[in-house]
Amino acid sequence: MSKQFQFKLVLLGESAVGKSSLVLRFVKDQFDDYRESTIGAAFLTQTVSLEDGTTVKFEIWDTAGQERYKSLAPMYYRNANCAVVVYDITQTASLEKARSWIRELQRQADPSIVIALCGNKSDLSARRQVTEEEAKKYADEEGLMWGETSAKSGEGVAEIFTAIAKKLPLTAPPSARSGAARPGAAARTGGVDLNKQANTQAGNEGCNC
Amino acid sequence: MDEEYDVIVLGTGLTECILSGLLSVEGKKVLHMDRNDYYGGDSASLNLTQLYRKFRPDQTPPTELGRDRDYAVDLIPKFIMASGELSKILVHTDVTRYLEFKQIAGSFVYRDGRISKVPSTQMEAVKSPLMGPFEKRRAKKFFEFLQGWKDEDPATHQGIDLDKDDMKTIYEKFGLEPGTQDFIGHAMGLYLDDDYKTQPAREAYSRIVLYTASMARWGKSPYIYPLYGLGELPQSFARLSAIYGGTYMLDKPIHEIITDADGKFVGVKSGEEIVKAKQVIGDPSYFGAGKDVADGGKVRVLEEGKVVRAICILKHPIPGTEDADSLQIIIPQNQVGRRNDIYIAMVSSTHNVCAKDVYVAIVSTIVETDRPEQELAAGLQLLGPVYDKFISVSSLYTPTSSGEADNIFITRSYDATSHFETVVEDVNRVWKAAVGTELVLKKRDVEPEA
Ligand SMILES: Cc1cc2nc3c(=O)[nH]c(=O)nc-3n(C[C@H](O)[C@H](O)[C@H](O)COP(=O)(O)OP(=O)(O)OC[C@H]3O[C@@H](n4cnc5c(N)ncnc54)[C@H](O)[C@@H]3O)c2cc1C
Ligand SMILES: Nc1nc2c(ncn2[C@@H]2O[C@H](COP(=O)(O)OP(=O)(O)OP(=O)(O)O)[C@@H](O)[C@H]2O)c(=O)[nH]1
Ligand SMILES: [Mg+2]
Numbered sequence: 105m106s107k108q109f110q111f112k113l114v115l116l117g118e119s120a121v122g123k124s125s126l127v128l129r130f131v132k133d134q135f136d137d138y139r140e141s142t143i144g145a146a147f148l149t150q151t152v153s154l155e156d157g158t159t160v161k162f163e164i165w166d167t168a169g170q171e172r173y174k175s176l177a178p179m180y181y182r183n184a185n186c187a188v189v190v191y192d193i194t195q196t197a198s199l200e201k202a203r204s205w206i207r208e209l210q211r212q213a214d215p216s217i218v219i220a221l222c223g224n225k226s227d228l229s230a231r232r233q234v235t236e237e238e239a240k241k242y243a244d245e246e247g248l249m250w251g252e253t254s255a256k257s258g259e260g261v262a263e264i265f266t267a268i269a270k271k272l273p274l275t276a277p278p279s280a281r282s283g284a285a286r287p288g289a290a291a292r293t294g295g296v297d298l299n300k301q302a303n304t305q306a307g308n309e310g311c312n313c
Numbered sequence: 314m315d316e317e318y319d320v321i322v323l324g325t326g327l328t329e330c331i332l333s334g335l336l337s338v339e340g341k342k343v344l345h346m347d348r349n350d351y352y353g354g355d356s357a358s359l360n361l362t363q364l365y366r367k368f369r370p371d372q373t374p375p376t377e378l379g380r381d382r383d384y385a386v387d388l389i390p391k392f393i394m395a396s397g398e399l400s401k402i403l404v405h406t407d408v409t410r411y412l413e414f415k416q417i418a419g420s421f422v423y424r425d426g427r428i429s430k431v432p433s434t435q436m437e438a439v440k441s442p443l444m445g446p447f448e449k450r451r452a453k454k455f456f457e458f459l460q461g462w463k464d465e466d467p468a469t470h471q472g473i474d475l476d477k478d479d480m481k482t483i484y485e486k487f488g489l490e491p492g493t494q495d496f497i498g499h500a501m502g503l504y505l506d507d508d509y510k511t512q513p514a515r516e517a518y519s520r521i522v523l524y525t526a527s528m529a530r531w532g533k534s535p536y537i538y539p540l541y542g543l544g545e546l547p548q549s550f551a552r553l554s555a556i557y558g559g560t561y562m563l564d565k566p567i568h569e570i571i572t573d574a575d576g577k578f579v580g581v582k583s584g585e586e587i588v589k590a591k592q593v594i595g596d597p598s599y600f601g602a603g604k605d606v607a608d609g610g611k612v613r614v615l616e617e618g619k620v621v622r623a624i625c626i627l628k629h630p631i632p633g634t635e636d637a638d639s640l641q642i643i644i645p646q647n648q649v650g651r652r653n654d655i656y657i658a659m660v661s662s663t664h665n666v667c668a669k670d671v672y673v674a675i676v677s678t679i680v681e682t683d684r685p686e687q688e689l690a691a692g693l694q695l696l697g698p699v700y701d702k703f704i705s706v707s708s709l710y711t712p713t714s715s716g717e718a719d720n721i722f723i724t725r726s727y728d729a730t731s732h733f734e735t736v737v738e739d740v741n742r743v744w745k746a747a748v749g750t751e752l753v754l755k756k757r758d759v760e761p762e763a
Contacts, residue, residue: 168552169555169558169561172560173562173563174564175562177552179411179541179549180552295413295414295415295540296395296531297414298403298404298409298414299404
């Protein structure tokens with residue numbers, strides 16, 4: 105059987121830079137011009153197959169708007185294997201925000217986390233405020249991956265996630281990954297799965313009184 | 314902040330976060346604020362730096378305790394009953410996807426100077442020193458009676474009316490010894506005192522059935538616990554709320570609760586900003602608790618009692634527990650001449666709440682005297698050498714009114730019980746007052762295990 109890896113990926117970045125749109129494009133290959141701020145679904149998965157037969161399953165955490173007033177919970181970063189920090193190439197201020205998220209990640213997250221800086225809305229290059237050179241230089245200095253995307257046209261989206269997938273298994277052996285992802289992790293770490301119906305698990309050994 | 318909300322929620326403790334999450338799912342527009350820059354309020358779990366800052370502002374954590382980030386020390390010790398109400402809410406709302414749980418390895422009870430495990434299997438029960446052979450036989454009859462009870466079948470009632478007869482009557486009917494009564498009422502019924510014995514037996518019956526059902530679910534003990542500490546629970550419900558459109562603002566001091574001429578809620582003031590909403594829900598600390606002067610001269614919360622808690626850092630498992638990595642010990646009040654039980658809750662690196670080879674035990678009880686720390690002595694002496702100890706005495710506040718009249722709905726403080734059942738009761742109470750209907754949790758479809 106080919107190797108399967110599962111990783112937790114978190115999205116960060118100022119409100120309206122297109123985090124949810126990127127996920128929607130990546131997971132469902134859709135785009136919506138009039139997207140509301142994230143509501144309802146902020147937990148999606150998508151699998152990427154690499155050329156060597158390895159598959160990487162991303163468990164994607166969107167911020168659900170908790171970043172708007174700097175109120176992200178530590179739970180959000182916990183066990184994140186990779187982060188996509190998004191800015192909007194038409195808004196210089198959004199790159200500043202991205203820098204501060206990257207500092208936060210470097211402080212809070214696991215030191216082995218893979219960080220990709222992502223300049224979104226590349227279809228709006230006529231209104232560009234952030235040059236490719238400037239962003240790339242910063243990413244190189246900080247040792248981050250970097251790419252530009254357009255959630256609208258789809259350009260660069262698959263590429264950036266695939267690049268992350270390629271980088272991930274190489275940075276840590278799969279054994280170090282147990283507990284990385286929560287759903288289904290229970291079985292691996294000796295935990296209990298509350299979603300299993302009562303009395304099916306330990307019924308044979310437990311107290312039957 | 315010019316928007317108007319349906320509900321403003323103040324404080325990110327577990328009760329408030331569950332309510333906020335359920336209200337957002339229901340489609341309400343929720344603004345959730347906390348004066349602290351962290352989630353959880355009184356039900357937060359702290360890292361070492363935060364723990365020392367809270368209890369010993371002028372001391373830095375000793376380096377030998379290990380990395381700061383390995384710690385998540387609960388301020389309030391509680392475990393989740395495997396088949397209890399919180400488990401149901403966790404499953405219903407699907408927040409289980411953000412959490413991972415492990416069992417608590419054992420539940421112990423103190424009797425005649427030593428501790429014994431509450432049996433979780435027939436094997437353990439056979440060997441248990443908690444009852445002699447004849448008493449076990451009597452206990453068997455008692456448990457068979459409870460398990461066999463069917464409301465609609467009088468043949469199962471053996472002349473008992475659960476809604477009229479008290480527990481004392483039932484214990485006497487089965488001839489159970491006082492030690493067995495302590496065991497059943499305190500270690501299984503999880504009553505903190507003996508008042509239940511003279512109440513109709515229905516509630517005790519439900520509690521014992523809950524205990525045994527929870528025990529049967531995973532074995533070992535009736536409890537489960539979230540990895541990384543209890544502070545994960547409020548965070549997971551906050552995320553639920555945010556996903557359904559709830560807005561979060563931490564680090565926001567609340568300076569005033571604004572009411573109109575009739576005393577009805579209008580909004581809250583933080584700095585120069587005012588946010589308006591139809592209703593406000595919050596923990597007692599936002600409504601005058603612990604302050605001499607209540608807001609606007611109105612007394613909104615009353616102190617019901619106090620709980621003393623000692624957070625103890627140990628470098629060894631608790632003696633006499635077969636090196637359990639996590640446990641509860643109940644010291645029934647009768648055993649140590651008190652009115653209220655003493656509880657010990659211990660967790661360790663198995664639950665990702667501290668460094669390896671460190672154990673965090675919290676000893677707690679309801680305060681009965683003016684020397685609260687000494688009341689914990691019977692619990693503390695079971696722990697062996699204590700590396701460090703942080704004592705707190707907290708008041709338990711309860712609201713003076715249900716909130717329907719002024720749209721101000723106040724939750725209760727976290728009590729001394731060892732589990733979350735009363736927290737869920739409070740969620741139900743506030744929901745009913747604020748929304749006007751009973752909180753109904755629909756059963757989620759789960760695939761039965763193959
Ligand atoms: C806290 C506790 C929980 C227990 N839970 C169970 C259980 O889930 N299932 C079970 O079969 N036995 C349970 N037991 C009892 C234990 O199983 C019996 O002691 C054991 O089966 C030995 O039975 P015996 O016939 O050899 O001797 P005895 O000690 O004479 O027991 C006679 C019968 O009484 C029953 N019994 C005695 N005490 C209890 C009790 N507290 N709860 C339920 N039944 C009891 C036993 O099942 C046994 O069949 C429990 C005992 C304790 C103290
Ligand atoms: N032209 C263009 N518009 C985009 C692109 N990506 C997102 N948008 C638009 O930008 C707006 C915000 O996108 P979202 O995906 O909601 O942004 P977000 O970062 O998730 O925002 P929050 O959930 O509020 O944090 C929406 O109107 C999108 O349609 C893009 O690549 N090109
Ligand atoms: Mg979004």
